[in-house]
Amino acid sequence: MLKPIQKPVVKREYTFGERIYLWEILKGLKLTWKHFTFNVRASFRPGPHTVPTCWQYPEDRRPIAPIFRGAHYLVLDDEGRELCVGCGMCARACPAKCITVKRGKPAEGEEGKYAGKTMCTEFEIDMLRCIFCGFCEEACPKGAIKLGPEYELAEYDMDSCIYNKEKLLANFHKAKAEGKLKPPKKPVPVAGGDKKPAAKKAAGAAKGKAAAKAAPKKAAAAKAGGAKAKGAKPEAKAETKAEEKKE
Amino acid sequence: MENWVIALIKVVFIWTWALLIATLMTWVERRGSAMMQDRLGPNRAGPFGLFQPLADGIKLFTKEDIIPEKARKILFALGPILFALPAFSTYAVIPFGDKMVVDGKEIILQVSDVSIGFLYVLALGSMGVYGMVVGGWGSNNKYSILGGLRSTAQLISYEVPFGLALLAIVLIYGTFSLREISLAQQGTFLGFLPNWGVFKQPLGFILFMVTAYAEANRVPFDLPEAESEIVAGYHTEYGSMRLGLYLFGEYVNLYTLSALTVTLFFGSWHLPYVDMSAFLGPISYGIASFLVFFLKTAFFLWLFVWVRWTVPRFRYDQVMGLGWKALIPLALVNLFITALCIQLTV
Numbered sequence: 001m002l003k004p005i006q007k008p009v010v011k012r013e014y015t016f017g018e019r020i021y022l023w024e025i026l027k028g029l030k031l032t033w034k035h036f037t038f039n040v041r042a043s044f045r046p047g048p049h050t051v052p053t054c055w056q057y058p059e060d061r062r063p064i065a066p067i068f069r070g071a072h073y074l075v076l077d078d079e080g081r082e083l084c085v086g087c088g089m090c091a092r093a094c095p096a097k098c099i100t101v102k103r104g105k106p107a108e109g110e111e112g113k114y115a116g117k118t119m120c121t122e123f124e125i126d127m128l129r130c131i132f133c134g135f136c137e138e139a140c141p142k143g144a145i146k147l148g149p150e151y152e153l154a155e156y157d158m159d160s161c162i163y164n165k166e167k168l169l170a171n172f173h174k175a176k177a178e179g180k181l182k183p184p185k186k187p188v189p190v191a192g193g194d195k196k197p198a199a200k201k202a203a204g205a206a207k208g209k210a211a212a213k214a215a216p217k218k219a220a221a222a223k224a225g226g227a228k229a230k231g232a233k234p235e236a237k238a239e240t241k242a243e244e245k246k247e
Numbered sequence: 248m249e250n251w252v253i254a255l256i257k258v259v260f261i262w263t264w265a266l267l268i269a270t271l272m273t274w275v276e277r278r279g280s281a282m283m284q285d286r287l288g289p290n291r292a293g294p295f296g297l298f299q300p301l302a303d304g305i306k307l308f309t310k311e312d313i314i315p316e317k318a319r320k321i322l323f324a325l326g327p328i329l330f331a332l333p334a335f336s337t338y339a340v341i342p343f344g345d346k347m348v349v350d351g352k353e354i355i356l357q358v359s360d361v362s363i364g365f366l367y368v369l370a371l372g373s374m375g376v377y378g379m380v381v382g383g384w385g386s387n388n389k390y391s392i393l394g395g396l397r398s399t400a401q402l403i404s405y406e407v408p409f410g411l412a413l414l415a416i417v418l419i420y421g422t423f424s425l426r427e428i429s430l431a432q433q434g435t436f437l438g439f440l441p442n443w444g445v446f447k448q449p450l451g452f453i454l455f456m457v458t459a460y461a462e463a464n465r466v467p468f469d470l471p472e473a474e475s476e477i478v479a480g481y482h483t484e485y486g487s488m489r490l491g492l493y494l495f496g497e498y499v500n501l502y503t504l505s506a507l508t509v510t511l512f513f514g515s516w517h518l519p520y521v522d523m524s525a526f527l528g529p530i531s532y533g534i535a536s537f538l539v540f541f542l543k544t545a546f547f548l549w550l551f552v553w554v555r556w557t558v559p560r561f562r563y564d565q566v567m568g569l570g571w572k573a574l575i576p577l578a579l580v581n582l583f584i585t586a587l588c589i590q591l592t593v
Contacts, residue, residue, distance in 0.1 A: 022453065028557040032283045036553075039282040054287045 066183055069134045069147035072125055072163065073171035077115055082169075083144035086120035093139035098129035116142065123165040127153060148172075149180040257358050258339075265338055269498035270300040272548060279549070280556045307491035315387060315484050322385030327485065327492035330378025333371040334496035337503045340364035342426050344540055345516045345524070347533025356537060357426055365423040368507060369410060372462055375500065376402045379464075379471055379481040382493070386484035394480025397563065398464070398471035404570030405461035405468070411578035412454040415585040416511050419447055425507075429515035433522070441519035444512040450581045452512045454574055459504045461566070464497065466555040468566055475560075505547035509540060516540040 017023045055062055064070075075083045086103030104121035106114050113119075136145050148171055155161050163171075175181050274289075274297060281288025292298040314323055341364070344356030361367055376398050383395025420428045428444075436442040445452045461468035472480035482493045509515060516523075516536035523539070524532050561569065 025554070025558055029553060032553065032557045035285060036279065036282045039285055043282070043287065053285045056287070 064149055064151070068149055068151075069132045069137075071127070071148050071150040071153055071171055072130075072136070072168055073146055073148045073175055074123065074165065074168040075144050075146055076169070076172060081113060081115040082119060083115045083142045084120045084123065085114075085116035085118045085142055085144070086123075087118075087141065089139045089141060090136035090145050093135040095133060095135060096129045096131045098126040099136060100124040100126075120165070123168060125163045125168065127161045127163055128158060143185065146182045148175045148182070149178070150175070253352075253354055254358070257354075257356075261338055261343060261358055262335070264343070265335070265499050265502055266495075268502050268548070269495055270304070272498045272501060272552075273300045273303065273494070275549070276552050276555075279552045283553075283556045304491070307488050310487040312487045312489070317387045318484065319385040319387065322381050323484075324385075324489075326378050326382025326385055326481075327489045327496070328378070329381055330375055331492040331496035331499075333374040333378075334499040334503065337368055337371045338499075338506065340367050340425055341503065341506045341510055342429055342515060342540070343506070344533055344537035345429075346536075348529035354533075355426065356533060360424060360426045363423045364425040365413065365417060365428075368425075368503075369413065372409075372500075372503075373402060373406055375496070378493075378496070382485065383471075383481035386481075388484050390477040390479070390483045391481050393477045394471045394473075394483070397473075397477075398481060400563075401461060401464075401468065401470055401566060401570075404567050405458045405574070408454055408570065408574035408578040409458035409462060411575070411582055412448075412451045412458065413511070415448055415451045415578075415582050416444060418582070418585050418589055419444070425510050429510055429517075432514040433517050435520070441514055441517070443514040443517075443519075448512065448581070448585070450577065451585070454578050454581065455508065455512065457569075457574065459508065460551070460554065461570075463500045463504050463551065465501070465551055467558040467561050469560060470563055470566060473560060501548060501551050502544070505544045505551070506540075508547050509543040513543050515543075 077083055084101075086101055088101045088103065091097075091099040091101050100122065101120050102122040103118055105117075106119050132147060134147050137147055145168075150171060153161075172181075277299070278288040278290070278296065280286075288296065289299040290296040292302050314320060339358040340361045342355070342357035342360075346356060347354045379398040380395040383391040383393075383398070386392075416428070417423060420431050422428060422431075432442050432444060434442045436446050440446045460466075464471050470480075472482065474480070477483075482490055485493060516539045518539055523535050527535055
């Protein structure tokens with residue numbers, strides 16, 4: 001239970017000057033004038049992002065975090081081989097069910113293009129359904145799918161919102177060209193290696209709520225909890241705290 | 248030149264000028280408010296967003312003209328016209344400069360120097376309320392009706408002190424003609440102050456300013472449109488150019504009231520301590536007097552904007568209380584003192 005906030009209420013009679021009101025208006029005018037002159041001077045400053053609180057969007061862009069979750073891309077390794085093996089873990093983890101993966105074997109003579117023994121013959125992401133949660137990224141055992149830095153995803157028709165494999169690879173090349181590839185994930189301790197995951201599961205169950213609802217979520221939270229430094233998700237943080245209390 | 252040609256030129260000029268200023272004021276209002284609120288405001292259309300009013304105008308003209316099904320069609324159509332017409336015609340008797348001599352002919356920079364110009368301004372100023380009431384009633388919308396009602400209630404509580412404050416000015420100058428009042432403000436008062444109305448009538452000036460804000464339906468007295476309470480008040484149901492007329496009329500009103508303030512209280516085209524006509528040629532003096540007058544007016548136009556984004560709106564009953572319990576007694580006291588002074592000095 002939160003306590004209702006007690007505001008300090010000072011009851012007093014208004015002074016004559018305050019009741020006249022005009023003097024108070026003049027004070028207010030002085031304040032707005034200060035803001036006005038400050039901002040006018042600021043807006044004449046050269047360069048982007050002049051008025052301090054305003055970002056003029058297409059020209060000024062806010063810097064995005066390196067772990068920003070924007071449009072997806074499929075990762076190629078340093079030798080230009082596709083990392084995806086078409087296992088479909090991402091499709092299973094996806095809460096919006098927007099990923100379609102078909103697994104297949106590379107054609108004769110094309111094995112060099114793929115890092116694994118298998119590959120995805122088809123990889124579709126329905127961006128109209130995607131909620132940018134990043135679970136696919138966390139579920140992928142090969143680190144083959146990432147959510148990139150791109151966030152201007154408007155299209156003129158719905159068909160172009162369904163990203164196929166070519167589009168996803170093009171996104172990768174674009175991100176690479178701009179030097180905005182995601183940094184590699186921090187190493188996660190192997191599940192079952194120590195007792196932490198079990199304790200965490202118990203804590204999660206005790207906490208119930210959001211973590212209990214979706215299995216993939218819990219898994220993701222457990223992972224994130226393991227790598228404390230990451231701490232990107234509030235649930236993950238909450239669980240880590242609960243665990244610490246138990247210990 | 249024929250007299251009527253000169254009159255026509257003056258009419259066309261001041262009409263265009265008032266419209267231009269009103270248009271510009273929408274831009275000033277938006278960018279000024281933005282700057283006061285740490286925003287940027289419309290800055291895309293043209294340099295500094297100066298073409299924004301143009302874009303707005305095009306938008307208003309090309310929008311669909313919607314008349315609500317249950318509205319009273321005639322009254323609904325009449326509302327904006329009744330509001331804008333007095334607003335546009337009030338300026339006719341207010342000067343916009345001293346005079347200009349062209350080809351040996353003296354041209355007064357005023358559309359018409361009516362001997363009862365003062366009353367004309369007062370009468371037309373109150374006429375604008377009909378536009379709101381008729382529009383509010385014709386829209387058949389509860390918010391519109393509330394807005395219309397508020398405007399009438401507000402009218403009777405501020406129009407009285409407005410008139411009384413102006414009456415003191417009439418007492419001092421002994422004339423209803425705005426040009427004669429302007430001419431009388433040349434020179435100095437008490438030896439060191441400019442001979443301006445504001446120094447002779449300080450209380451009258453404050454009363455006039457407060458009531459002028461109510462007259463123009465501006466914050467802190469924008470009760471008829473109070474968007475946080477009654478949507479948009481009397482023009483809730485209006486769209487396209489009908490709404491445009493209402494908004495335009497409001498800004499033209501602002502211009503008229505600012506010009507009236509300058510004429511009555513701030514020495515019209517006179518610069519303090521300097522007599523421009525002594526060293527300027529006939530034409531350049533005309534232009535200079537126009538510019539001086541306009542600069543003074545521009546300050547009061549800006550003050551309207553400045554106050555709007557500083558002060559919150561008064562509550563409905565507070566405006567009534569202010570009008571009846573504070574402004575009217577003060578105006579009467581002011582009138583009494585003025586009359587006494589004049590009686591003693593003359």
